[in-house]
Amino acid sequence: MRKGIIYAVLTYLCWGLLPLYWRMFDTMSAMEVLSHRILWSFVFVAIIVIVAKRWKHMKAAVVDRKSKVAVILCSLLITCNWLIFIWAVNDNHVIETSLGYYMNPLISVLFAVVFLKERLYLGQWLAIILAGVGVLMLSIQYGHIPWISISLAVTFALYGLAKKMAKLDVLLGLTWETLIVFPISLFYLVFIHAQGTATLSTLSSSSLILLLLAGVATAMPLFWFAKATELLPLSMVGFIQYIAPTTSLLLAIFVFNESFTSGQLSSFILIWGALILYSITTFRTNKSTQQLKTVPS
Template sequence: MLAHRVIWSLLFMVGILAVSKQLAPAWKEFISIFTQFRSAIGILLASSFISINWFIFIWAVNSDHVIEASLGYYINPLLNVLLGVLFLKESLTRWQIVSFSLAFVGVGILTMNYGAVPWAALSLGLSFALYGLFKKLVNAGALVGLTIETLLVTPIALLYLYWIHHQPGFSSAFSFTQLDTTVLLVVSGVATAVPLLLFAIGARRISLSLIGFLQYIAPTIMLLLGIFLFNEPFSRVQFLSFLLIWIGLILFTTSKTPAFQRIVSMRSRSKDGQNEKAC
């Protein structure tokens, strides 16, 4: 599934570049990226981590871990913050530290409830956060960047498909006899590329705080699908853990808005005034 997802994503991206007559500029940008060591390493690592992320997500969904997969994308924004502090020397406000602590406690409760570390969730969140970190090293447009990322791993995907199709007793799901599965494998490329492209386009048109809220739609849908469609167990302990994570994420997102800053500033001035009267 991962191999097909990579290959069909690349073909879809090349098709978009051809239709929009951007193949020549894309090739120039490709050459420019790989003539700079920093950009070349960045795009290679970004390609690796997004592939790891896709693989873990496919495994999680097919192994009845949809709720755990949704947890991974809930904690991803907080891992972005942690990586920003560690590698980009970004600073945290007091409220952001509180929100990160709440989410950390929520993940800790989930870990104790599982009896084991929720490695799929943490791997999904961390791999996507590292993908975003290394993307910052590459000065490439969304369209060209995604095309290059899929191009780099396509040879591995092709070699794997060639190898597995030559294994004794292997029966391929990609055939005219299983047309429904074949169509789904092809469409997986479109389903992979379109959301990433739309996100890149939308991020330029709306505020950062709104982007933060919108990022939680996908894991929320995954959580609801896991509970109500796939009937995965969802205990009170899990609800409490997710509640702490939700509160942390809402606090983290709203703490960056001007309205929240005004409220904090007003409360701070009010406390200063009360202290002066007491003196």
């Protein structure tokens, strides 16, 4: 369990600190940064797959139509999620990104009810309603729906749903996801280079090295996450995941100096309350289920 907690904390701390990483490339367009992220992520995971002698398993990982459709959906959804996140970070919307990842678990639960016909308890329904009120309050304050937060939450929740459908190995799944969009990214990078609009040459040596390490920054937390889910109960992983949006929120306020009003605080308190209520209800439900399973028949 100790190892699992270490893996989980490392995962969500890295994801929470990603705004610092992407902000180093704020002179580049979000599309150019995204293309490099996909390119170097594919290179990194492909090397690992080859070294691990698992490339021969790639084709066998997606044999039926369902898995092929699911992995294509995974690729498109995570690409959209990455693009929105990178753009939002470099356009000073880090608070909205943190809100999106606070909302994500509750959106995922809602999708599980709609698409997987899972049953929710009263406390879980109340948590979703409470979070909805928080988002509505934010929408009134902003004067518009917080589409960045909702887009991030929805794309990542749908990504998780597609992952569940695909049932792919973590390493092979990530390889397929980056492989599908790799040609588009490569074409885009070649195109902007030919047009003379690429900004890669303007980066300093240290920034260039960090950009090349985007594959490592993308893949390693996913591997740590996979290890954490193997070693820990899902309820504990779910609770630890709030490290990521909390870290991003603190960065937005104290490092990037984004405005955080009392109205926003009220909305966040509602959403935090919803997450606490959901976590407590889920924990108690899981505990009761485990106790029932241990009762001798």
